[in-house]
Amino acid sequence: MTDILSQRVRNKRITVLLMLGFFVFVVLVGASVDIYTYGEISLARIPVATVFAASFASINGVISYFYGSSIVLRSLGAEPPVFEDPSHKRLYNVVTEMALASGLPMPKVYIINDPAPNAFATGRGPSSAVVGVTQGLIDTMNREELQAVIAHEMGHIKSNDILTMTVVTVLVGTVSILSDWAVRTWRYGGVRPRRSVRDKGGIHPIALLVIAMFVLLSPVVSRIIAMAVSRNREYQADVSSAEFTRNPLALAGALEKIAGATSPLRSARRGTAHLFISDPLKRQLDEKTGLVADVFSTHPPIHERVARLKKMGYQFEKNGAKKA
């Protein structure tokens, strides 16, 4: 996995597999809840629990999809650029250049008054996209690094990542509601376990136990899948940045600068963290490797992203990509 094209193809494959797997997983959880509660799932009867949970979770998803960008912008205190300020004008020009390179219409541009260098993209899709950048990013990056970061955000917009992550969030919400509901109702009993070999009704007690464990652990598993999708989308946006700028090393340099900056972004919240190019809360988790970090962080570790970008630029590190 080295050059731009093969990385793009590989990332796409991973996303498709993860999303398919996620849908199957949610169906399984719903089926489990229905079996345990009613003793069966039949095609005649609608899987009540799943439909209810999915609808409820979707309300949240629809709201965040349609109103999400205005909410996020307000919570971050984002302002439109002041064109008299040459640094703001330069940023606006860079966004225009990247809109041309990506073939997307010009997004709305906002600037956050914070010294921590970071950037994010939000909005429903290419025609109503929003790109936000901190003053810290404008001040720290040179022109080509700024281009690379903006190109990464435009990559998110072009790949419709905001929609993908909204769907993922709805799936996580569905599983959470299902599991929560199951724990509450199962206290008062569900289907009865089969008492003996001659008992025709009920379900085998071990099967019942497996189903119960599965449903209890499902929220954790769903979050793991969601984070995997988030990290994969970040890698793909890095590939998009290299495609638009034809300059992967510029993004590598920008990421290293961002990693070096130590202060967290003051106004960011946990809910918006995944929208940024690098974790704005500077959680320690994102920089370590090892099982917990690998599985629960929204962003891949920066040294791994830099390694992949260098490979796109045909620079190979001698010790291999992963550092201890």
Added chain:
Amino acid sequence: MYGIIIVLGIIGLIILWVILAYNGLVTLKNQVENAWKQIDVQLKRRYDLIPNLVNTVKGAMAFERDTLSKVIEARAKAMGAGSIADKGVAENMLTEALGRLFMLVENYPDLKSNKNVLQLQEEITSTENRIGFARQFYNDIVAQFNTKQSVFPTMIIASTFAFKKAEYFQAGVAEREAPTVDLTLK
């Protein structure tokens, strides 16, 4: 009876595929045309910015009349160029002339820190970048369009409806020769 339903279903799917493939090709064709026009938009922006730049520096750089007039000439030539090949060569010479002008600005400390000159420099730098990226995107979308016409099974639709492959934007042979940069301060 089931046989008829299955056959109708298959025919329906084939028709659906034909529609989707045709629409995909038409969409790409229009994107290619739009991308080509976008290059012209950015070129025009450069033509419009240059008189501004020349006027801003003319006073302070009275001794550089030669360089200034070269820029104006190159601009006129590029705007009047006929064929795509001629235009490419003229555009390249304009880029060269602008580059030389910006190099000379470095020698005039008043101009170097002049807010208007800095603004214009940024605008012209951005325009050069925009022209480059517009050409880059044009070639990218042409590659997509041409590939779609060549790939099976979409190629059947492409040849049935007489789609033509688009041409890439290429540097002319004249442009490929390394330009000579005149460093004498005349």
